[in-house]
Amino acid sequence: MLLQTDRQTDRQTDRQTGIELLRIVTMLMIIGLHYLLFGGPLFHAKGLNQKLAWFIEAFFFVAVNCYVLISGYFLVTKKNFHMKKIASLWLQVIFYTIIFYCMHLYFHPSFHWKDFFHVVLPVRYEAYWFVTAYFGLYLISPFLAHFAHSLTKQQYLRFLAISTFLFGFYSFFRPESDPFKVQGGYSVLWFIVLFFWGGYIRLWNLSMPKGKALLIYSVSCVFTFLSSWPVHWLLKMEGFKNGKFGLNGFYNYNSPTVWLASLALFFVFYKIEIENRWIRTLILWMGPLTFGVYLIHMNQHVAQELWGHWIHVSHVYSGSSVLLFWHMLITVLGIFLACVLxxxxxxxxxQLLAPWGHSIWDFFAGKIRLLGR
Incomplete structure (x- = not known):
């Protein structure tokens, strides 16, 4: 009996390791997306290099969806409202907005109250679009989890089908009007849909063979890449306006191919078994730090310096495709490792300040609980 329990624990650890590995991979992909966009290859490279950039973009574009799927997978079992975790998330965001703003002021002395409020209220003023949407999802996740647990399997499937159709397919194919304000998936509404997909995988043990999942992921990404030119032509022929979320081909988070590829990539990593204990330990240590990687390299002051002065991609994408590929790989890994550290x-x-912060938070949390009585 003890041996069976140990094996079950090992399988759960392996599954968690696979998901944490996916979290790491998706953050690497997100840095790659920023390299292609802010570095310039997507819109300023020519010929083969530009096609290569858009091809890689298609395979990386699933990253944000996968990251939210992972959150749904873990959060769907947490039906209690933990104010400390919300405060911890908020403090992590504010820590970086404040510290990098102070560094910016040191090198560029020019204080404005408007900038100060943007720094101390980063979610309110969308210092990071992803953090604003994710924070909204995190706040309501306990209630979403309660709803998910109340559904039968058939009810859950019908709910997923309807919500994915409305906020995914229908909204995607109506970019000129955006009827449900999904904004191409750059919104908390689409994150909620992904939350329920991650929750369904967790609650009903949905799975897919890795080989089949890898095939679906690859085919979906290739279709995303091939879709951009004919879709652009078709939308223009139909008279659709070139808005912020229109005329992107299938390069939107709520597009059918990106959604399908996101689910497939999740299943590629879902049940990966890693035998080496050191590698498993490293993955489980590094996975939770990936959110900080995003907060650091996408801080507006860091990003300006990173892509404007420190990393020069223009001389690379004007050369050979091999050079562009290796430069991108080394740059992405370097940014990731520096931010993890x-x-x-x-x-x-x-952690050093935890005892002080713990007591202060307990005081305020107690006052909040009293108000709720």
Missing amino acids: FDWLRLRLF
């Missing part, structure tokens, strides 16, 4: 130092600092 930085966020680990931030985590250590928070």
Whole structure:
């Protein structure tokens, strides 16, 4: 009996390791997306290099969806409202907005109250679009989890079908009007849909063979890549306006191919078994730090310096495709590792201050509970 329990624990650890590995891979993909966009290859490269950039973009575009799927997978079992975790998330965001704003002021002394409020209220003023949407999802996740647990399997499937059709397919194919304000998937509404997909995988143990999942992921991404030119032509022929979320081909988070590829990639990593204990330990240590990687490299002040002064991609994408590929790989890995180390130092600092912060938060949490009575 003890041996069976140990094996079940090992399988659960392997599954968690696979999902944490996917979290790491998706953050690497997100940095790659920013390399292609802010570095310039998507819109400023010519010929083969530009096609290569859009091809890689199609395979990386699933990253945000996968990251939210992972959150849904873990959060669907947490039906209680934990104010400390919400405060921790908020403090992590504010820590980086404040520290990088202070560094910016040191090199560029020009204080404005408007900028200050943007720094201390980053979610309110959308310092990061992803954080604003994710924070909204995180706040309501306990209620979403309660709803998910109340559904039968058939009811859950019908709910997924309807919500995916309305906020995914229908909204995607109506980019000129955006009837449900999904904004191409750049919104909390689409994140909620992904939350329920991740929750369904967790609650009803949905799975797919890795080989089949990898095939679906690859075919879907290739179709995303091939779709852009004919879709652009078709939408223009239909008279659709070239808005912020229109005329992108299938390069939108709520497009059918990106949604399908996101689910497929999740299943590629879902049940990966990693035998090496050191590698498993490294993955489980690094996975939770990936959110900090996003907060660091996409901070507006860091991003301006990163892509404007520190990393020069223009001389690379004007050369050979091989050079572009290797430059991108080394750059993405370098940014990721530097940010992981930085966020680990931030985590250590928070742990040192934990006793003080814990007591302060308990005081305010107690007052909030009294108001709710």
